[in-house]
Amino acid sequence: MLAPYACDPTDSRGRLYPENESTFRSCFQRDRDRIIHASAFRRLKHKTQVFIEHEGDYFRTRLTHSIEVAQVARTIAGTLNLNTELTEAVALAHDLGHTPFGHTGEEALDALMEPYGGFDHNAQALRIVTSLERHYAEWDGLNLTWETLEGIAKHNGPVIGVLPYPLAEYTARHDLELDTYASAEAQVAALADDIAYNHHDLHDGIRADLFTSDDLMALPLVGGCFAAVDRAYPELEHHRRLHEALRRFFGLLVEDVMSVAQSRLQNLQAENAADIRHAGRSMVQFSDDIWIQLKDIRQFLFERMYRAPRVVEMRERVTMVVKELFPLFLEEPELLPREWRDDVAGAGDETALARIVADYIAGMTDRFALQEHERLMGREVL
Structure with missing residues (x-):
């Protein structure tokens, strides 16, 4: 049974382009499935979180991160008593707009796009699912429901002030009530x-030898988890001890969010999903304590990780890849693949044109960006 404030698929505001409903899947199930089958979702396999793709097979990628986020989101x-299918759809789509090389690539592309309105990965995710995925006969994009598009656009809260270009462009046709x-x-x-990356970045940092278990034991929350493991399993070997401690840390965060959300929802006494949207604050948060x-973590x-010397050195190298590809494609758009040239011809x-180039570069995987840079510039970066 769904809570009264949950999003009921039978009450969905629908899609920009009307479709016949499926006889065996809800509209939110179809959204989730379309996201999973999207080209941009598959490319997440070769887009990184912190480490560049070739640095190791066990570090998280955008794809494994998105799957972990979806698992946590479904559980909560x-x-x-919320709609798990809509939750999963938003969770799986939330990183579709990321560039190659993680936040390093985004920062570089945002700086390059500053004269043309900037670049924002959340807004780019909306652009992907509403325009850049071009597989269907009757429309561009995935034609997702209003509720899924709303979640992609503003899952971090209301979007106010000057809107990123993709949000402004789309909401002019299909109002997502961004405020x-x-x-x-x-x-x-x-x-x-938040839960997923706070957990797995600690794990990946240990694997990369950027810090040790002893360092983690000095952190708030995490240190208590290690102590609990040591009391229960005093002779546990290193890798199992680390996994058990971080598993407890993971569970602690999940339980805290569920407790706070249950309390806030009970106090709000929301009668429908609209009450959640107009509550004036988020209903799903961590406790203040x-x-x-988490700020200390x-x-x-x-x-110790994002600004570690070896990570900073790699950031500088891959930043150069984006900085050199962008002006090259802007000056010589004929270098873009054939399927992009119709868009270039229509650029007024x-x-x-800069937005088309940004779309192309943002869609690259780490591997492909490095290969294209080497092919076009005649030298290796890594």
Whole structure:
């Protein structure tokens, strides 16, 4: 049974282009399935979180991260009696707009796109599912429901002020009410993202020898998890001990979010999904105490992982790849693949052309970006 404030597929606001409903899948199930089968989703396999793809087979990629986020989101949504299919759809789509080379690539592309309106990966995800996926006979994009598009656009909260170009362009045709909060399902997907990366970045950092278990034992929340494992299994070998401690840390975050969300939803007494959107604050959050301690963990990760010397060196190299490819394609758009040239021919000005180039580069995987750079520039970066 869904909660009264959950998104009911039978009450969906529908799709931009009307379709006949499936006889055996809800509209949110179809959204989830279309996302899984999208080309952009498959490319996440070769897009990285922190480490470049060739650095190791066991580090998280955008694809494995998205699957982990979807698993956490489903669990929380089910406990809160929300629509798990919509939650999963938003969770699986939330990173579709990421560039190659993680946030490093995004920062480089955003700087290059500054004269043309900038670049934002959340807005790019919406652009992908509404325009750049071109497989269907009757429309561009995946023709997802309003609720899924809303979740992709504003799962992190209302989008106010100057809108990124993809959001402004799309909402002019199909209003996603960006000044309100998203559904509870989308809010769950956003917090599941936080939970997943706080957990797996600690694990990946250990595997990369950027810090040790002793370092983690000094962190809030994590240190207590290690202590609990040591009490229960005093002779446990290193890898099992690490896994058990981080598993407890993972569970602690999930349980905290569920507890806070249950309390806030009970206090709100929401009668429908619209009450969630107009509540004035997110219903799905960490407790204040956990949030404060997570700030210390994030600071640790920033200093010891994201700004580690070997990571910074790699960031500088791959930043050069994006910085050299972008002006090259802008000056010589005939170098773009054949399927992109119709868009180039229809570009009315340099801004439109720059957005096409940004779309192309943003869609590259780490591997392909490196290969294209070597092919076009005649030298290896790594």
